[in-house]
Amino acid sequence: MTDTNRRFLLSKRPEGKPEPDAFELVETDVPEPGPGEVLVRTLYLSVDPYMRGRMRDRESYAEPWAVGDPLRGGVVGEVEASNHGDFEPGDVVVGNLEWADYAAVDGDDLRSVDPDLAPISTALGVLGMPGRTAYFGMLEVAHPRPGDTVVVSGAAGAVGSVAGQIARMGDCRVVGIAGSDEKTSFLTDELGFDGAINYAATDDYRAALDEAAPDGVDVYFDNVGGEITDAVFSRLNVDARVAVCGQIALYNEKSVPTGPRKLGTLIETRARVRGFLVSDFAARFDRATERLGRWVRSGDLRYRETVTEGLENAPEAFIGLFEGENVGKQLVKVGDRSG
């Protein structure tokens, strides 16, 4: 443990795609934990597409950050000092903390991570918020039925890769859409998807869907929005269900994005479209995490992580999300466990 802490602040609101100059790394002293607080040393930091929304100056489900505010996100860390009865030094914890080497945080806002159950980094991915998002979004919003054709966009990402595998467990035919041959091979060869479309290698998404999903689309789990989603909507079957999880293709738009109107399609298909936030399911997070953990240990649920080394490279890792650089969960490794 050193005396110096590094923290990232939002130095300006990005216009369009974020650039590195939106992030400022400042040095401060390591904070002292107050009563009930825990000093956490960051091991892994999560960067997630939804954070782009918090960089905008407009109300949304996540409160916007002010310029000069610290950036925050999921962190797995090790307890360095504790004034909270539930934690002691050496414990591994997860919480929503600053992008920093150290944070002093109310112990009530932390949860324990059991390093014997799974690699601790999974608490930010397959066994963390992205895994739970996939779990609730697929099972309780999209409602796949055995025999359904399920299409997942952003399928090689932290959420999509889990969502597709959960649908596979439910005896669905799963087709993933992703942006490189490396990713589509990952989906079909490692994760057992029935089909995959590399959208970067085709101009005609509809024709690619007709080939990969010849019986049409019963369930669409959407992480991306935009033209890929337009194509999938054109192939929805009667009684289709669409779970809207993310719209990463649109997060950097400077003006209101436009596209073909879709409500008429919903009448013909009687489709149901529902947006969701994983936080709405908070009462049942433990149950979901327990099930996801069981599937990971049994080998039914596989995952991959893309790890960027060094806190100073967190902005680059975040920006890379919008360039499709990650396969599976994008993490930033900041430190190693002690001992």
Add this chain to the structure above:
Amino acid sequence: MTDTNRRFLLSKRPEGKPEPDAFELVETDVPEPGPGEVLVRTLYLSVDPYMRGRMRDRESYAEPWAVGDPLRGGVVGEVEASNHGDFEPGDVVVGNLEWADYAAVDGDDLRSVDPDLAPISTALGVLGMPGRTAYFGMLEVAHPRPGDTVVVSGAAGAVGSVAGQIARMGDCRVVGIAGSDEKTSFLTDELGFDGAINYAATDDYRAALDEAAPDGVDVYFDNVGGEITDAVFSRLNVDARVAVCGQIALYNEKSVPTGPRKLGTLIETRARVRGFLVSDFAARFDRATERLGRWVRSGDLRYRETVTEGLENAPEAFIGLFEGENVGKQLVKVGDRSG
């Protein structure tokens, strides 16, 4: 009864808004009913927006008409002759028949109308397909809850006027959107809507909604689509429900209509959007009709009809639907009951 029958045929596929030359009135002999058939003399003919879809050369939920085919729609008529055990001359029946003075039709495809329960024309409106569409769409798709703010577009039409009143019965605050002061007065003064917006009198639909629905929109029953719907989507509350019943603003578009993308809004609000067709609820039509009839007789459910006289004016009545000329159900009166 004369020896001459008049029938309307689709003489060409309209491009954009239908013009009178898409309809051809031809004279033929009055048909002879075959075994099991009934000869029906038309009293009232229904024109409905969904018929526009059948004039297009593309597959949809309603099979397209071929050029030269007779136009068809809801008809209330009187039995002139019957080879079917359920019907005898003088009976009033309803069915899906040709736009014609007479039709010979399988008696199994007709239902009896009881002239003592309500005016027979209501079998095409408040107690017919439009009323049932409102009933199932509001109660089983939109799911309003007491205290909800419910917005209905196309609110003065055959479906919207019933949908809004059903939400009122459920203790909701109901705001209708319609296209003239006559219509908004009808909604608030006759039907008991809590508020109404004349979209033709404002350029700023969002500001009008902020005034009429200051607490935002919990339920949106959409009959129109387009920019009115864009505005309502921008005002959806968390957990909003949208029932997509019709998109009349788009039915005459020559190319794929575009507009602001909406799926991001669904994430923030966790809103549910569902399209529906009344035919999906066919197993429970009788129950819905019975309830609607009870509400009409008790005065809880009011209705208005706009009646155009003369079969020859059916095209004009149909075209008028897209110009917002009707208040309540648009009918064409073709004949009077005998006796």
